[in-house]
Amino acid sequence: MCEAIIERTRNGKLQRYREGCWAGDKPPYGYLYNRETRKLVINEAEVRIVRRIYSEYNEGKTLYGIADGLNRDGIPGRTMRCKGWRQTAMRQVIINPVFKGSEIVNRHANIAYINTIDLTNTIRVDVPPIVTEQVWQTAQERLRNNKHSKPKKRGEFLLQGIISCGVCGHAYRADRYKETGMTKRRWG
Secondary structure (H helix, E strand, O other), X not given: OXXXXXXXXXHHHHHHHHOXXXXXXXXXXXXXXXXXXXXXEEOHHHHHHHHHHHHHHHOOOOHHXXXXXXXXXXXXXOOOOOOXXXXXXXXXXXXXXXXXXXEEEOOOOOHHHOOOOOOOOOEEEEOOOOOOHHHHHHHHXXXXXXXXXXXXXXXXXXXXXXXXXXXXXXXXXXXXXXXXXXXXXEEO
């Protein structure tokens, strides 16, 4: 009996999504749920923050720098119990396609893996975009290009993650061998 209730509930939510309605719990940051239309609408109080995050990120600020700036400016966090903004929250905002107007549901994976999972069985729900497709794509490109190795210790391997090969584009990387303490430098 319990499995039948769970199955009917799940099917009902999926049907609402197929109809273009919101059937989730809490809407993403920057949106509110409109009970009359059963759709997401833009939350004017939060939309400025989302646009600020994308703007600052696309202008070259780090995720940590953006979070720090929001905290310094006293911008409340994403939830009531939140103690402030963190760079992981910035990354979640940057990678989420809902902000360009496409909520992806029935994905069976955290939003952090959105660019690596199979999206064939997902349902796309159109929502009002907060940023343009171009702004969102610019942020995705910068996020892809920013992946680099971080040094193991502060002050060690100073050029790691900063310089890259002019021919192939791979980042400079260095490793320390545990047995000998020797350093191996390489590209890639």
